[in-house]
Amino acid sequence: MDRPKLVASDVDGTLLDPLENVTPRTIAAIDAVLTSGTPFVLVTGRPPRWVTPIARAARLSGYAVCSNGAAVVDLGADRVVSARDVDPVQLNDFTHALRRLLPDIRVAAERTPVHSDSTAVFATEPGFRNPWGNPAGTESGMDAENNEVPTAEVLGHPATKLLIRHRELSSGELARAAHSVLNGSGLEVTYSTDRGLIELSAAGVTKATGLAEVCELLGVPAGRVVAFGDMPNDVEMLRWSGHGVAMANAHEAVLAAADEVTAPNSEDGVAQVLERWF
Incomplete structure (x- = not known):
């Protein structure tokens, strides 16, 4: 494709290296994108509160798509633009x-x-532990008990994302079980780690729909978007974008959906592609 008019990137396993850092080479590539006047949009399964430190490290202040497309935030204004709930x-x-x-x-x-x-x-029922070792979902690593409430309280309010954990199943196995009981509800089931965690959003909500909302705000057509990802929650975004790029470390479903495979996140795969144009 010609130089893209918008760059969209997943965060974990894609933009971040295996130590969860934004490397100097990747920061330089992002700076070149922004200097050209091209928006750079983070598109992640992370909730808004987990995006702020990444945006700060990457020097980004535009829009971000969070919670697998269920929320769009304006980073610079520290404002939630929209949220779609279950x-x-x-x-x-x-x-x-x-x-x-x-x-x-x-x-x-x-x-x-x-x-x-x-x-x-963020609310958890007793016994929930997320696979990232930070049950509270905060940078300070608070104890899970600070978020524990009865199950009825977890499920008793609209939610942008429902997280379900099973310690003995892979995420793929858990997702297949979830699909078997959806019963026409239309809820979206996906996952961003294979360590026994799946994530559910409202019907029709994916990273592609969240990114489409941002592109509409910015007046950028899908065909001029390059997008990067590595896990099943990125598949719809890569298919929707004009040029979908999978990381070499990506899940097989992502590799199959991509137009191109770049180097792994351990080798600045995002930067290697962006350096062609910027």
């Missing part, structure tokens, strides 16, 4: 249906209030 009835129905099949699942909810709201932004 309603509590669907949260309860799906969770109880899956629990009948897999009694040992544990659930958590991410919430993204557009305006000020007293509801906690």
Whole structure:
């Protein structure tokens, strides 16, 4: 493709190196993109509160797509532009249906209030542990108990993302089980790690829909977007974009969906592609 008019990148396993840093080469590539006047958009499964340190390290202050497309934020204004929720009835129905099949699942909810709201932004039922070793979802690594509430409280409020964990299954196995009990609800099931965690969003919500919202705000057509990713939650975005790039370390579904495969995130794969144009 010609020089893209917008660059979109996943974060973990893609933009970040294996130590979760933005390397100097990648920062230089991002700076070159921004200097040209081209927007650089983070598109991630992370909730908004987990995006801020990455944006700071990458010197980004534009839009970001969070929670697998369910939330769009303006980084510079520290403002949630939009959020699409799963309603509590669907949260309860799906969770109880899956629990009948897999009694040992544990659930958590991410919430993204557009305006000020007293509801906690992250809630877990007792026993939920996320695979990243930071159950509270904060940079300070607070104990999980600070977020633990009864299951009814986890499922009793609209959520931008429902997280489901099973310690003995891979994420792929857990996703297949989830699909078997969706029963036409249309909820989107995906995952960004293969360590027994799946993530559910409202019907039709993917990284592609969140990125499309940003592109509409900026007046950029899909065909002029280059997008990078590595896990199943990136597949729709890579297919939607004019040029989808998978990392060499990507999941097989991502490799199959991409127009191109670049070097792994350990070798600045994103920067290697961007340096052709910028």
